[in-house]
Amino acid sequence: MSNTIEMFGITIHKFSMNGAIDVLQEWLQFGDNDCKYVVTPNVDHVVLLEKNPAFKQAYDHAAMVVADGRPVVLASRILGKALPETVPGSDLVPNIFERFQQQQLPLRIYLLGAMPGVGEVAAANIKATWPMVEVVGILSPDFGFEKDPAYCDRICQSVAEAKADLLVIGLGAPKQEIWVEKHAHKLPVKVALCVGATIDFLAGNKPRAPMWMRKTGLEWLHRMCSEPKRLVKRYAVDAIIFPRLFIREWMKK
Template identity: 90%
Template sequence: MINKIEMFGITIHKFSMKETVDVLQEWLQFGGNDCKYVVTPNVDHVVQLEKNSAFKQAYAHAAMVVADGKPVVLASKLLGKPLPETVPGSDLVPNIFTRFQQNNLPLRIYLLGAMPGVGEVAAANIKSQWPVVEVVGILSPDFGFEKDSDYCERICQSVANAKADLLVIGLGAPKQEIWVDKYAHKLPVKVALCVGATIDFLAGNKPRAPMWMRKFGLEWLHRMCSEPKRLVKRYLVDAIIFPKLFFREWMAPRK
């Protein structure tokens, strides 16, 4: 069975949420510390991948790519290579925790990202809801840290010292993907997840969209209304460029 498709110049795995968690559980239980990292393309990623070669390289090196965003899944269906469903990072992380909790399996995690103090609140919430999940490290890096190689080396050493199985990276795209691609060889974890605002969601610092909005693919609208200064321009640009990229994909010869 072919479990991948090619679309928008990237390879995407045809995994449901359950299948994704199945694979990640196996990696986390039985894999080596070779930092298999996971990226989750949405419309904004697709747009940025067009002009950012380092971002595209990070995607090419990822161990798993699963769709985050209903427009990406809808595009796959219209193009005749349907993805089963969205696998948003903000849902994937709790699903992994729940799987390990249900099976009473220990899991050591490191939270990298979000504003100062947010990781500590997220850790407390994780401990309360998923007692088997142990947060062994928390770091909110300084603004612009990715330009300081010594600082990045210290982050890698902190992750190594914590002996985490799973690194949850919430630095925003494309920074998180480019950073983990550059430093994966120095991160002795089994899995790293590039999952944007997920640490904020775990802390309750940013509210998730109501379930009905998520079901109908409107979580972007909720986020835009929650952070208009940061997101309105981004979503307007994406709304203009993504249809053009889809049309180009539609017109390309079918393989």
């Protein structure tokens, strides 16, 4: 049985959380520094992929694609392509840390993203919770940095000098995916994770939804209420377009 499905024009891996971590642990322990990067599609990603060729290219070149959004998993089940569960980036990162901590394996990570000062707080929390995980680099890039090739080269050089195994990228979609696809050949890390607000969550800068909301697929509502100016319009657009894309997939079936 194939470990992938095709849906919404992208290939998605049929990994559970533990299955994804098993693969990532193997890459991190035994892989080369060839920057295998991971993307996590949710409803907003599916909508953006329709109109952003660079974003689609980043998805096509990703080493692992695991479903972040509950609606994406539900759609897969209705279409007869059932994904086992959601694998949100905000849960994937701490679960990787926990795996390495439990097995007493060292892990060197670089935090790229979030506002100035947030990465330092996240690093302190990581050190207190997972002593085997060493934060070897922190960078909050300037706004619009992705348009400056020299600045991007300096970021890649900083990551290279830190000798990190894992690059945690929290720049938001589609910027983080497009950026890592473009610069992966200059990033000598084993794995890069495109995980949005995860650095903020690790710092406690943004509160996670209560567990019951995460388990029932309502984390989007918690996030929208926490950041209404940024997210209400986005979710409203997604709520209109995503059902159309689902119907298109259904008609293909």
